[in-house]
Amino acid sequence: MPDTRDLPKPTAVKNRRLKVSPGGVVTLPVAARKALGMVQGEGAKVTVAVEKEAVNVALTTDTGGFRVSRGGQLELRGEAREVLESGEARHYWIDLDDEGRRITLHPFR
Numbered sequence: 001m002p003d004t005r006d007l008p009k010p011t012a013v014k015n016r017r018l019k020v021s022p023g024g025v026v027t028l029p030v031a032a033r034k035a036l037g038m039v040q041g042e043g044a045k046v047t048v049a050v051e052k053e054a055v056n057v058a059l060t061t062d063t064g065g066f067r068v069s070r071g072g073q074l075e076l077r078g079e080a081r082e083v084l085e086s087g088e089a090r091h092y093w094i095d096l097d098d099e100g101r102r103i104t105l106h107p108f109r
Contacts, residue, residue: 011035014093016108024081026092028072032103035096036068043070048080055080058102083107 036059038044045065049056068074084092087107095104
């Protein structure tokens, strides 16, 4: 069995300034954009999946998916938007997984 003590753990960003706009737009902080592997000054395409009351976001090379602007703005739709808006006053927090090149958005409860 591998030793899990040496594996990097996801970093949590619990900041009350992170909030979903009334239009369903979230702004990803610089640390989240770095975790996804985005290039500075360029937008990207991501996949969005809802799993256990959280929203998983991962970078994709396909032409489909959701667009993240170069400033980190991402418009969520459907179930992903509902999950984050269900949090206390529409606030959310982020788990950053640098190794897996993905982030997870959690609503504050």
